[in-house]
Amino acid sequence: QVQLVESGGGLVQAGGSLRLSCAASGRSFRNDNMAWFRQAPGKEREFVAAISWSGDSTKYADSVKGRFTISRDNAKNTMYLQMDSLKPEDTAIYYCAGRGPSMAVLPTLYVYWGQGTQVTVSS
Secondary structure (H helix, E strand, C coil), X not given: CCEEEEECCEEEECCCCEEEEEEEECCCCCCCEEEEEEECCCCCCEEEEEECCCCCCEEECXXXXXXXXXXXXXXXXXXXXXXXXXXXXXXXXXXXXXXCCCCCXXXXXXXXXXXXXEEEEEC
């Protein structure tokens, strides 16, 4: 099984940037499709971005398109989320997750998860 650990969260002012990392251990995740989700207080976990096993295909939620960039380095067993032009509504706990066959936007389709990292954007 793959274990995931997120890092890079923190407090940033609106308009600022953060780069989240998701480090995998246990086995290589090079054959898995990966994604970022987020959950704000009192809200359901929502899809943010997904990336194919090769990194050639990506998918974004409309709310982050053009501001966030997902990427991965299979040699380092690490996935990233570059977040620019952050808004207060981006405040949430951000989770990385993985699954096998294909990219997906439903959290219930992901097999393994990290513990999350808090992102807080002040206005």
